[in-house]
Amino acid sequence: xxxxxxxxxxxxxxxxxxxxxxxxxxxxxxxxxxxxxxxxxxxxxxxxxxxxxxxxxxxxxxxxxxxxxxxxxxxxxxxxxxxxxxxxxxxxxxxxxxxxxxxxxxxxxxxxxxxxxxxxxxxxxxxxxxxxxxxxxxxxxxxxxxxxxxxxxxxxxxxxxxxxxxxxxxxxxxxxxxxxxxxxxxxxxxxxxxxxxxxxxxxxxxxxxxxxxxxxxxxxxxxxxxxxxxxxxxxxxxxxxxxxxxxxxxxxxxxxxxxxxxxxxxxxxxxxxxxxxxxxxxxxxxxxxxxxxxxxxxxxxxxxxxxxxxxxxxxxxxxxxxxxxxxxxxxxxxxxxxxxxxxxxxxxxxxxxxxxxxxxxxxxxxxxxxxxxxxxxxxxxxxxxxxxxxxxxxxxxxxxxxxxxxxxx
Amino acid sequence: xxxxxxxxxxxxxxxxxxxxxxxxxxxxxxxxxxxxxxxxxxxxxxxxxxxxxxxxxxxxxxxxxxxxxxxxxxxxxxxxxxxxxxxxxxxxxxxxxxxxxxxxxxxxxxxxxxxxxxxxxxxxxxxxxxxxxxxxxxxxxxxxxxxxxxxxxxxxxxxxxxxxxxxxxxxxxxxxxxxxxxxxxxxxxxxxxxxxxxxxxxxxxxxxxxxxxxxxxxxxxxxxxxxxxxxxxxxxxxxxxxxxxxxxxxxxxxxxxxxxxxxxxxxxxxxxxxxxxxxxxxxxxxxxxxxxxxxxxxxxxxxxxxxxxxxxxxxxx
Numbered sequence: 001x002x003x004x005x006x007x008x009x010x011x012x013x014x015x016x017x018x019x020x021x022x023x024x025x026x027x028x029x030x031x032x033x034x035x036x037x038x039x040x041x042x043x044x045x046x047x048x049x050x051x052x053x054x055x056x057x058x059x060x061x062x063x064x065x066x067x068x069x070x071x072x073x074x075x076x077x078x079x080x081x082x083x084x085x086x087x088x089x090x091x092x093x094x095x096x097x098x099x100x101x102x103x104x105x106x107x108x109x110x111x112x113x114x115x116x117x118x119x120x121x122x123x124x125x126x127x128x129x130x131x132x133x134x135x136x137x138x139x140x141x142x143x144x145x146x147x148x149x150x151x152x153x154x155x156x157x158x159x160x161x162x163x164x165x166x167x168x169x170x171x172x173x174x175x176x177x178x179x180x181x182x183x184x185x186x187x188x189x190x191x192x193x194x195x196x197x198x199x200x201x202x203x204x205x206x207x208x209x210x211x212x213x214x215x216x217x218x219x220x221x222x223x224x225x226x227x228x229x230x231x232x233x234x235x236x237x238x239x240x241x242x243x244x245x246x247x248x249x250x251x252x253x254x255x256x257x258x259x260x261x262x263x264x265x266x267x268x269x270x271x272x273x274x275x276x277x278x279x280x281x282x283x284x285x286x287x288x289x290x291x292x293x294x295x296x297x298x299x300x301x302x303x304x305x306x307x308x309x310x311x312x313x314x315x316x317x318x319x320x321x322x323x324x325x326x327x328x329x330x331x332x333x334x335x336x337x338x339x340x341x342x343x344x345x346x347x348x349x350x351x352x353x354x355x356x357x358x359x360x361x362x363x364x365x366x367x368x369x370x371x372x373x374x375x376x377x378x379x380x381x382x383x384x385x386x387x388x389x390x391x392x393x394x395x396x397x398x399x400x401x402x403x404x405x406x407x408x409x
Numbered sequence: 410x411x412x413x414x415x416x417x418x419x420x421x422x423x424x425x426x427x428x429x430x431x432x433x434x435x436x437x438x439x440x441x442x443x444x445x446x447x448x449x450x451x452x453x454x455x456x457x458x459x460x461x462x463x464x465x466x467x468x469x470x471x472x473x474x475x476x477x478x479x480x481x482x483x484x485x486x487x488x489x490x491x492x493x494x495x496x497x498x499x500x501x502x503x504x505x506x507x508x509x510x511x512x513x514x515x516x517x518x519x520x521x522x523x524x525x526x527x528x529x530x531x532x533x534x535x536x537x538x539x540x541x542x543x544x545x546x547x548x549x550x551x552x553x554x555x556x557x558x559x560x561x562x563x564x565x566x567x568x569x570x571x572x573x574x575x576x577x578x579x580x581x582x583x584x585x586x587x588x589x590x591x592x593x594x595x596x597x598x599x600x601x602x603x604x605x606x607x608x609x610x611x612x613x614x615x616x617x618x619x620x621x622x623x624x625x626x627x628x629x630x631x632x633x634x635x636x637x638x639x640x641x642x643x644x645x646x647x648x649x650x651x652x653x654x655x656x657x658x659x660x661x662x663x664x665x666x667x668x669x670x671x672x673x674x675x676x677x678x679x680x681x682x683x684x685x686x687x688x689x690x691x692x693x694x695x696x697x698x699x700x701x702x703x704x705x706x707x708x709x710x711x712x713x714x715x716x717x718x719x720x721x722x723x724x725x726x
Contacts, residue, residue, distance in 0.1 A: 032619065032623050034623055034626070034627045036627075036630055036631065036634060036726070037726075038725055038726040039725045039726075041725075043725070044725065047723070051716070109723065110723075113716075113719040113722075113723070114716075114719075286719075289718070290710075290715040290718055290719070291715075293706065293707055293710045293715065293718055294710060294715055296707055297707065297711055298707060298708050298711030298712070299707070300703065300704065300707045302700055304703070304707070305699070305700045305701075305703030305704045305707060306696045306699040306700045306703055307699075307703065308699075308702075308703035308706050308707055308718075309646060309650060309698065309699030309700060309701065309702035309703030309704075309706065310650055310654075310695070310696075310699040310703075312647065312702055312703070312706055312718070312721060312722060313628070313646065313647040313648075313650035313651045313654075313699065313702065314651065315722045316628075316631075316647050316721075316722050316724070317624050317627055317628045317631070317647065317651045318624070319722060319723070320627050320628075320631060321623065321624065321627050324627070341619065341620050341623060344616070344620055345620045345621075345623075345624055396613070398616075399612070399613040399616035399617065400609075400612065400613075400616075402615075402616035402619055402620060403612035403613065403615060403616045405619075406592060406615055406616070406619055407592075408592075408595070408596075408606045408607075408611075408612045408615060409606075409607070409612060
């Protein structure tokens with residue numbers, strides 16, 4: 001009876017398959033699907049353009065670091081803006097480039113791989129702009145987006161609070177209606193670069209009687225407003241990247257609420273697929289690997305060669321999965337579970353990478369001049385690495401999202 | 410419906426219906442599954458990788474993911490490749506590493522009508538065979554073959570590379586099976602008055618398994634897709650490394666969430682986990698392929714600078 005299943009016989013089947021073919025039929029594998037995606041051919045020319053740009057602007061790169069929160073340089077961001085590489089996918093009406101998610105992907109990954117200073121515009125480009133495009137009013141889009149696109153306007157995220165981290169629905173910062181505006185009181189925490197950026201989009205409770213997911217709104221606050229106090233927090237590596245922001249009766253006009261008051265929770269969760277699947281979720285430690293390979297030389301020890309090969313296997317695979325998610329975004333899907341999965345895998349790898357390579361440094365590598373550059377990159381990254389599995393959703397939260405995707409909760 | 414979907418669906422129906430516990434146990438006792446073998450031949454699977462089939466090599470070898478999923482106790486990888494190299498599909502031909510005098514670890518060498526030996530110096534079709542039965546740690550026949558005669562065989566491709574790729578595909582299938590069995594088990598097994606799936610510690614184990622399995626499937630698919638390309642060797646290295654690494658995590662956690670039940674011979678989980686543990690060692694462990702890939706990349710970085718490392722990773726497909 002089996003031969004009836006394939007008639008005519010298999011040998012007659014010679015039509016070609018597309019890259020998107022599943023490796024398993026859906027009925028068989030209860031796993032999340034990450035389709036193969038071939039980047040459009042014209043992205044290669046764009047990639048070359050970005051590489052040339054990086055080479056021409058090497059003076060601004062300084063110490064290369066692939067972590068997206070390091071390197072806040074308004075001049076570099078402005079130059080990127082001139083190239084049309086911020087807000088690439090946005091409508092031209094707001095200054096955007098109306099280019100594909102894949103083109104944006106190529107630009108962002110090239111910048112990160114080179115260790116360029118991308119932190120200033122990163123959140124505005126990745127998250128705040130798309131949020132305004134999806135939920136903002138026409139007036140808000142016209143007011144904020146063109147300056148973001150030019151690399152002149154920088155945004156921070158205002159989600160966590162002293163008593164609200166992973167449990168984001170417990171936020172207590174309030175915005176109370178007062179005449180033609182909102183009066184904001186409370187504290188936001190862990191807001192990266194708020195001490196250097198122009199705006200924060202804060203998740204606040206606009207309905208004082210509300211609990212949990214209801215009654216929340218997102219509100220745009222100019223960090224120069226009276227009553228907004230930004231206090232940098234020193235991290236364990238000695239750097240200042242994240243902040244505490246105190247709102248003491250900060251008054252903003254009514255039209256600063258993004259979308260409908262009360263819709264904050266839906267809006268916040270819709271940001272997550274954008275926030276969680278990009279190349280910044282697995283490339284943070286990449287420059288450590290580059291420095292390691294350079295120090296190891298043309299004839300690495302067997303241990304060093306194996307480490308380079310293993311890291312390359314991880315990175316190549318993570319990037320393919322991340323591009324699969326970019327493809328889902330391009331198709332207008334909301335791949336929240338897939339994005340969480342890529343971030344979870346990518347963050348674990350970012351932490352593993354410095355550990356892997358340090359074990360393959362030869363004896364004397366702690367003193368040898370040839371390993372000095374590696375030691376510096378390793379130290380920078382190791383001291384940042386605890387944040388990799390915390391920011392943008394902790395490892396534990398992400399595993400919960402995946403478990404929900406598997407139908408376990 | 411694409412060729413690949415049609416092939417995998419058909420293979421899935423055959424293997425799902427026939428590769429039950431009793432067939433797997435019988436195979437471990439050394440009984441060759443003749444009925445399954447006949448069925449596979451009736452459906453033309455033994456011809457899939459032959460150039461004359463018109464099927465892409467990647468699609469043909471993708472069937473191994475289905476075979477791996479069901480732990481099909483046939484030397485399907487060897488059949489596909491041997492028939493490709495001989496350009497005929499008579500009987501059962503298996504493959505092992507060796508030379509003109511014989512081959513080691515030949516899957517079902519005891520039942521094979523013909524055996525091909527592959528070595529650094531070339532390949533040979535072995536004749537007048539003497540068999541010494543042996544098994545791998547999964548109980549799969551891996552026999553030692555001695556040949557009184559042999560004929561040199563010209564392969565126009567890297568046979569070892571294709572055998573390594575076959576293990577990547579088999580492992581990807583086994584991983585999806587380990588995840589499937591584990592998901593089912595944690596939902597049905599109750600402790601403390603509820604399914605163990607409701608415990609966060611167990612949920613996180615499953616999340617890790619799902620992530621590792623998804624990465625392995627993506628890596629295996631890329632290795633298959635790249636087999637005709639310029640970087641076939643590097644993509645197989647990526648696959649053998651990444652999928653092998655996933656095996657370590659997924660097999661361990663699958664056994665853990667199945668508790669003592671999964672440690673019994675009576676349970677079917679071990680047919681999958683033991684195969685995963687065996688296949689990751691065949692045709693080069695993870696570090697063997699990682700060193701090979703790392704040496705290539707280190708030479709590239711030394712010659713062309715640090716950006717060349719990124720260029721390798723940032724492939725279009």
